Amino acid sequence: MKRDIILAGVGGQGILSIAAAIGMAALDSGLHLKQAEVHGMSQRGGDVSSNLRIADYEIASDLIPFGQADLIISVEPMESLRYLPYLSESGWLITNTKPFVNISNYPPIEELMKEITSFEKHVALDADELAKGLGSARSANMVVLGAATPYLEIPAEKIREAIRKIFSRKGDDVIKLNVDAFEAGYGFAAGQPG
Amino acid sequence: MPVNRDFHRFVLFSKSLNFISMAKLMLLGDEAIAQAAIDAGISGIYAYPGTPSTEITEFVINSRQAKEGEIHARWSVNEKTAMEAALGMSYAGKRAMVCMKHVGLNVAADAFVNSAITGANGGLIVVAADDPSMHSSQNEQDSRFYGKFAMLPVLEPSNQQEAYDMVLYGFDLSEKLGTPVLLRITTRLAHSRSGVMRMPVRDQNVVKLPANLRQFILLPAIARKQYKTLIAKQHDFEAMSETGGFNQLIAGTDQSLGIITTGIAYNYLMENYPDRRVPFPILKIGQYPLPKSIVEKIYTQCNSLLILEEGYPVVEEMLRGFMNNGKIIHGRLDGTVPFDGELNPNIVAVALGLNNTRGREVPPVVVGRPPSLCKGCPHIYSYNALNQALETWSKGRVFSDIGCYTLGALEPFNAINSCVDMGASITMAKGAADAGLNPAVAVIGDSTFTHSGITGLIDCVNDNSAVTILILDNETTGMTGGQESAALGRIESICIGVGVDPNHIITLNPSPKYHEENLSAIKRELDYQGVSVIVPRRECIQTATRNLKLAKKVKAE
Numbered sequence: 110m111k112r113d114i115i116l117a118g119v120g121g122q123g124i125l126s127i128a129a130a131i132g133m134a135a136l137d138s139g140l141h142l143k144q145a146e147v148h149g150m151s152q153r154g155g156d157v158s159s160n161l162r163i164a165d166y167e168i169a170s171d172l173i174p175f176g177q178a179d180l181i182i183s184v185e186p187m188e189s190l191r192y193l194p195y196l197s198e199s200g201w202l203i204t205n206t207k208p209f210v211n212i213s214n215y216p217p218i219e220e221l222m223k224e225i226t227s228f229e230k231h232v233a234l235d236a237d238e239l240a241k242g243l244g245s246a247r248s249a250n251m252v253v254l255g256a257a258t259p260y261l262e263i264p265a266e267k268i269r270e271a272i273r274k275i276f277s278r279k280g281d282d283v284i285k286l287n288v289d290a291f292e293a294g295y296g297f298a299a300g301q302p303g
Numbered sequence: 304m305p306v307n308r309d310f311h312r313f314v315l316f317s318k319s320l321n322f323i324s325m326a327k328l329m330l331l332g333d334e335a336i337a338q339a340a341i342d343a344g345i346s347g348i349y350a351y352p353g354t355p356s357t358e359i360t361e362f363v364i365n366s367r368q369a370k371e372g373e374i375h376a377r378w379s380v381n382e383k384t385a386m387e388a389a390l391g392m393s394y395a396g397k398r399a400m401v402c403m404k405h406v407g408l409n410v411a412a413d414a415f416v417n418s419a420i421t422g423a424n425g426g427l428i429v430v431a432a433d434d435p436s437m438h439s440s441q442n443e444q445d446s447r448f449y450g451k452f453a454m455l456p457v458l459e460p461s462n463q464q465e466a467y468d469m470v471l472y473g474f475d476l477s478e479k480l481g482t483p484v485l486l487r488i489t490t491r492l493a494h495s496r497s498g499v500m501r502m503p504v505r506d507q508n509v510v511k512l513p514a515n516l517r518q519f520i521l522l523p524a525i526a527r528k529q530y531k532t533l534i535a536k537q538h539d540f541e542a543m544s545e546t547g548g549f550n551q552l553i554a555g556t557d558q559s560l561g562i563i564t565t566g567i568a569y570n571y572l573m574e575n576y577p578d579r580r581v582p583f584p585i586l587k588i589g590q591y592p593l594p595k596s597i598v599e600k601i602y603t604q605c606n607s608l609l610i611l612e613e614g615y616p617v618v619e620e621m622l623r624g625f626m627n628n629g630k631i632i633h634g635r636l637d638g639t640v641p642f643d644g645e646l647n648p649n650i651v652a653v654a655l656g657l658n659n660t661r662g663r664e665v666p667p668v669v670v671g672r673p674p675s676l677c678k679g680c681p682h683i684y685s686y687n688a689l690n691q692a693l694e695t696w697s698k699g700r701v702f703s704d705i706g707c708y709t710l711g712a713l714e715p716f717n718a719i720n721s722c723v724d725m726g727a728s729i730t731m732a733k734g735a736a737d738a739g740l741n742p743a744v745a746v747i748g749d750s751t752f753t754h755s756g757i758t759g760l761i762d763c764v765n766d767n768s769a770v771t772i773l774i775l776d777n778e779t780t781g782m783t784g785g786q787e788s789a790a791l792g793r794i795e796s797i798c799i800g801v802g803v804d805p806n807h808i809i810t811l812n813p814s815p816k817y818h819e820e821n822l823s824a825i826k827r828e829l830d831y832q833g834v835s836v837i838v839p840r841r842e843c844i845q846t847a848t849r850n851l852k853l854a855k856k857v858k859a860e
C-alpha cells in the first residue's frame with residue numbers, strides 16, 4: 110500500500126496541519142512516512158505545497174515522482190491545478206472551490222472549475238462556506254481533509270483521533286470545531302459517487 | 304500573508320509527532336541535526352538565520368534539553384562571527400556547531416578556511432545548507448567545493464537518520480583528528496520529515512585548552528607548520544572515508560554501468576526500482592575526501608559510470624579529469640543529467656533510460672502567485688514614499704539588499720534595482736555615487752544592516768559619499784521567520800557612533816498616516832550631498848501578531 114499526496118494551497122492556509130493529521134494517523138497505523146515541506150520565501154502569500162508520502166514499506170525519495178501522486182489535496186482551486194503533472198492517471202483531485210484572490214490576474218472561477226470537473230475522479234466543495242456555517246471559518250482546511258479521507262486508505266477514525274490530538278492543547282471547543290469541520294467534508298465526499 | 308500560522312502549526316506538528324512515536328521521532332533534516340548536536344554534547348550553537356538552515360538553531364533555542372544543559376544558543380550577528388565564536392569554543396575544548404545557508408559560508412569563508420589550518424580542539428562541526436534550484440537563494444553554489452578548498456572532511460547525509468548519525472560521528476572525527484568537519488545538506492533533506500532514532504546522550508566537555516598554545520597563532524612561521532600538519536592529515540581523512548561506513552559499495556550483476564551517488568541522490572535512484580534491487584553496482588558516497596580504493600573498485604569493475612550528485616558535478620569532474628580520456632562518464636557534464644537544478648526521481652529515470660511518468664500538463668488558466676509583502680507590512684509604506692520622492696529623477700538609482708523588502712522588486716512597487724549579497728546595498732550605492740550617480744539610494748533591512756551594512760557605512764562616512772541610506776527597521780529578521788535583530792533599538796546610536804551627522808539621521812513611521820511627512824523627509828535627504836540615514840521604524844506585522852498572542856497567553860496563565 111502506498112499513498113503519495115500533494116498538498117497545495119497558499120501560504121498561511123494551513124496545509125501543514127492537514128499534513129500533520131494525516132501523518133499522525135499514518136504513523137498510528139504503523140505506516141512509513143516522508144514529508145517534504147516548503148519553508149521560507151514562498152510562504153508570504155505565494156503558492157505552497159508539500160509532498161506527503163505514506164506506505165507500508167520503506168520510502169526512498171522525499172519527492173513524489175511526476176505522474177505518481179495518488180491524491181492532490183488543495184485548499185484553493187487554482188492551486189489544485191498547479192501540480193497536475195504529479196497526478197497519476199488513477200489519482201484523485203480534491204479541492205476547495207473558494208478562490209483565494211491576492212493577485213490581480215486571478216482567472217475566472219468558471220474556467221478553473223471547468224478544468225477541475227474535467228477529472229472524472231474529483232471532489233470539489235466550498236470548504237470555506239461549510240466551515241463558516243459551522244461557525245469556524247478557520248477550519249476550512251479540516252473540511253478539505255474530511256473530503257479527502259475516503260481516498261486515503263487510512264480509517265477515518267484514525268484521522269479523527271489525530272485531529273483531536275493535534276488540537277488537544279487548545280481546549281475542547283477548538284477540538285469540536287475542527288472535528289465538526291472534518292465531518293462536514295467527510296460527509297460531503299462520502300455522498301459522492303466514487 | 305501569515306507566515307506565522309503555518310510556523311505555529313509546524314511547531315505543534317513537531318511536538319505532537321514527537322510525542323506519539325516513542326521510538327522514532329519524526330524530524331526535519333534540520334531538526335535531526337539539532338537533536339544530534341544536543342545529544343552529542345555540544346556546549347554551543349552559533350548561527351545567522353538563512354533558509355534552509357534556520358530550523359537547526361531554532362530547534363536548539365526551543366529545546367528544553369538544551370536549556371537544561373545550558374547550551375549556548377543565540378543568533379549571531381552574521382556567519383563570520385558565528386564561525387569565529389564556534390572556533391573559540393573549540394579552542395576552549397568544548398564542542399560547538401555552527402550553521403548557515405550556503406551563501407553564509409562565503410561570509411564565514413575567511414574564518415572557515417583558516418580554521419582548517421589551526422585545526423580544532425573541542426569537536427567542531429560546520430553545517431552548510433545548500434539550495435539547489437534556488438528555492439530561496441541567489442545562487443546554487445555547492446559547499447563541497449569549500450570543503451575541498453579548505454581541505455577538510457565533508458559529510459553529506461542521504462536521509463534524516465544519517466544526518467543524525469553523521470553529527471555524532473562528525474564530532475568523533477573532529478576530536479580524533481583535531482579538525483573542523485563540514486556537514487553539507489541540501490534543501491530537500493533540511494525541510495523533509497522522516498523517522499529518526501536517537502542515541503544515548505553524551506556529556507559536554509570540560510574546558511581544556513589546546514596542548515600547544517601556539518596552535519591557533521597563524522603567523523607565517525607557525526601557519527606553514529600547521530599547513531603541513533593539515534596536508535599530512537589528508538591521509539587520515541581519506542582513511543576515515545574508507546572505513547567510516549558512510550561510503551558503501553553495493554554489488555550489482557550488470558557491470559556495463561556503475562552508478563555513483565552522493566547524498567540524497569541515492570534516494571532518487573532507489574525510487575526508480577520499486578523492489579529496491581538495482582542491477583548495477585552502486586557506490587553511495589556520504590563522506591569526503593573520496594575514498595580512493597573504493598572508487599577504484601567501481602571504476603575498474605564497470606564499463607561506464609553514471610554520477611548522480613545533488614549539486615555541482617564535483618565528483619564527476621574529479622573522475623573525468625581535465626582530459627576526459629578514461630572511462631565513459633555520464634552525468635551533469637555530458638548532459639545526461641541537466642547541469643543545474645536539484646535532482647528528482649524523474650531526472651534520474653531519464654538518465655537511466657527508465658520509464659518516465661508525467662500527469663496532465665498545468666492548464667494555461669493557472670497563473671503565477673508570487674510571494675508578496677504581508678498586508679500592512681511597514682515596507683509597503685517605505686516604498687510608497689520612496690517611489691514618490693524619486694519620481695522627479697530618472698529610474699535605476701535604488702540599490703537594495705536581501706530580506707522581505709527585496710519583494711519591492713516586484714509589482715506593484717518596482718522600487719529597487721539590485722539585490723546581490725547581504726550588505727551590498729550601501730556599498731554599491733557608494734560606488735555608484737563615486738561614479739557620479741546622484742542621488743544614489745540604498746535600501747537595507749535592520750538585520751542585514753548589522754550583518755554586513757555597518758562596515759560599508761563607515762566607508763561612506765570616511766568618503767562623505769552622497770548616499771541616502773534607508774534602514775528599514777521592522778525590529779526583526781522578517782524574511783527567515785522573525786528571529787531577534789542584533790541591534791534592536793540601537794540603529795541610530797550605531798550610525799552616530801560610526802560618524803554619521805546626527806542632523807542627517809531621520810527616524811520615520813512607515814504608515815499611511817505619515818506619508819506626506821515621510822515623503823518630504825526623504826526628498827530633503829535626497830538633495831543632501833553627504834551621507835544621510837533614514838530609519839523607517841515599525842514592527843513587522845508577523846512578529847507583532849505573534850508577540851501579542853504570547854502576551855495574551857502569559858496574561859491568561
Ligand SMILES: Cc1ncc(C[n+]2csc(CCOP(=O)(O)OP(=O)(O)O)c2C)c(N)n1
Pocket residue numbers: 351352353354382404406407410705706707708725747748749750751752777779780781782783788
Ligand atoms: C549571507 C546570507 N546570510 C543569510 C541569508 C538569509 N537571509 C536573507 S534575508 C535575511 C534577513 C533579513 O532581515 P532584515 O534585513 O531585517 O529584513 P526583513 O526581512 O526583516 O525585511 C536573511 C537572514 C542570506 N541571503 N545571505
Ligand code: SF4
Pocket residue numbers: 153304306675676677679680681682707777781782843844845846
Ligand atoms: S517584514 Fe514582516 S510584515 Fe513585512 S512581509 Fe516580512 S514578515 Fe510580512
